[in-house]
Amino acid sequence: MQLSRGAVGGGHGCGPPDGTQLRCRERELVAQLHELLFPSTAPSPAGGGASWSSSSSADLSVEHCGSPVKAPALCGRRRGRGSKRVREGGPQEEQKQCRGSSAATKAARGRRKKEETTTTTIVTTVPDFDGYQWKKYGQKKIEAAQYPRSYYRCTNSADQACPAKRTVQRNDDSEGDSGSPKYTVVYISEHSCKLTEAAAAPVILETAVRTKTPAAPDTAAVFSTNSSAYSTGTQSPASSDGTWSGGTVSEANPMLRERNDCSSLFDVDGDCWKWDPSPTAPVAALLQDMDFAGPIMSPVHVAAADGSWINDLFLNESPFVLNSCQLFGY
DNA sequence: CTTATTTGACCTTT
DNA sequence: AAAGGTCAAATAAG
Numbered sequence: 001m002q003l004s005r006g007a008v009g010g011g012h013g014c015g016p017p018d019g020t021q022l023r024c025r026e027r028e029l030v031a032q033l034h035e036l037l038f039p040s041t042a043p044s045p046a047g048g049g050a051s052w053s054s055s056s057s058a059d060l061s062v063e064h065c066g067s068p069v070k071a072p073a074l075c076g077r078r079r080g081r082g083s084k085r086v087r088e089g090g091p092q093e094e095q096k097q098c099r100g101s102s103a104a105t106k107a108a109r110g111r112r113k114k115e116e117t118t119t120t121t122i123v124t125t126v127p128d129f130d131g132y133q134w135k136k137y138g139q140k141k142i143e144a145a146q147y148p149r150s151y152y153r154c155t156n157s158a159d160q161a162c163p164a165k166r167t168v169q170r171n172d173d174s175e176g177d178s179g180s181p182k183y184t185v186v187y188i189s190e191h192s193c194k195l196t197e198a199a200a201a202p203v204i205l206e207t208a209v210r211t212k213t214p215a216a217p218d219t220a221a222v223f224s225t226n227s228s229a230y231s232t233g234t235q236s237p238a239s240s241d242g243t244w245s246g247g248t249v250s251e252a253n254p255m256l257r258e259r260n261d262c263s264s265l266f267d268v269d270g271d272c273w274k275w276d277p278s279p280t281a282p283v284a285a286l287l288q289d290m291d292f293a294g295p296i297m298s299p300v301h302v303a304a305a306d307g308s309w310i311n312d313l314f315l316n317e318s319p320f321v322l323n324s325c326q327l328f329g330y
Numbered sequence: 331c332t333t334a335t336t337t338g339a340c341c342t343t344t
Numbered sequence: 345a346a347a348g349g350t351c352a353a354a355t356a357a358g
Contacts (some may be wrong), residue, residue, distance in 0.1 A: 143346080
């Protein structure tokens with residue numbers, strides 16, 4: 001995906017290239033992100049919801065790939081699994097029965113026959129930058145990858161048969177990449193589940209802040225906002241081994257938590273993002289000052305200008321890179 | 331006690 | 345056979 005500066009500049013009917021246009025374009029870009037991350041909640045492009053343009057949607061790395069679709073795997077309890085499991089008697093017999101029970105069961109295990117599903121790949125430093133709750137069901141060391149891949153499915157997969165899944169894998173440490181670790185997040189299938197009202201709110205859920213404090217010099221903290229859309233149990237700060245599991249909030253630093261709660265700064269109103277309430281003076285000033293020589297800035301970034309934190313949204317790499325948060329000096 | 335995560339075995343595809 | 349996706353008991357955490 002490439003969102004060139006030229007693409008940013010016009011062609012979307014947002015008026016002359018001034019602050020208003022930039023703001024409009026920003027909303028558009030965030031709407032794109034929203035559409036990408038909240039496909040079941042955002043209006044379809046044809047529906048006249050978020051202000052997508054055809055060229056813009058083509059820029060996003062939304063791929064239609066064949067991928068397995070989960071089918072119920074019901075063979076009852078079979079054998080001990082996981083750590084410290086105790087093998088039950090006759091696992092082979094039981095397995096044979098299970099295996100040969102039906103074609104459906106066969107297809108229910110392992111890699112299934114490919115069916116048309118939508119997969120969306122993003123690279124982000126904040127893998128949980130979405131409004132859904134996920135349950136981890138597996139982790140796998142991937143050949144030729146430095147870090148394991150974690151597998152998640154929607155927590156509504158059971159009660160609402162939501163097919164949405166995602167995998168999160170930390171990218172290999174690249175040379176000279178001293179920034180926050182990036183994670184490749186692959187969203188598989190779209191949510192069919194119904195979100196709660198709170199969960200649907202497209203607020204910034206989590207970011208990481210690099211702090212320099214006497215107690216913890218130059219250490220990164222990952223924390224979430226207090227959005228109710230965000231559960232703690234299934235969310236995932238990065239752990240040292242490169243996986244993404246568990247959830248913690250920076251309780252050790254209440255100020256960070258407070259400052260991070262920028263959810264009230266913006267909201268989505270129909271087809272556009274809006275400031276809620278009206279943009280503060282620093283925000284308005286920043287909007288005026290912004291140009292697109294650097295990364296395209298999202299409202300998240302603007303929120304940072306309000307003295308809270310910084311969250312850059314890069315939409316000029318393929319797949320697009322959601323790069324959050326480098327805030328120093330707390 | 332309940333819920334979420336971990337993790338090795340199992341299964342299918344390539 | 346290798347690789348990767350899934351299962352589910354064991355375990356940890358709240």
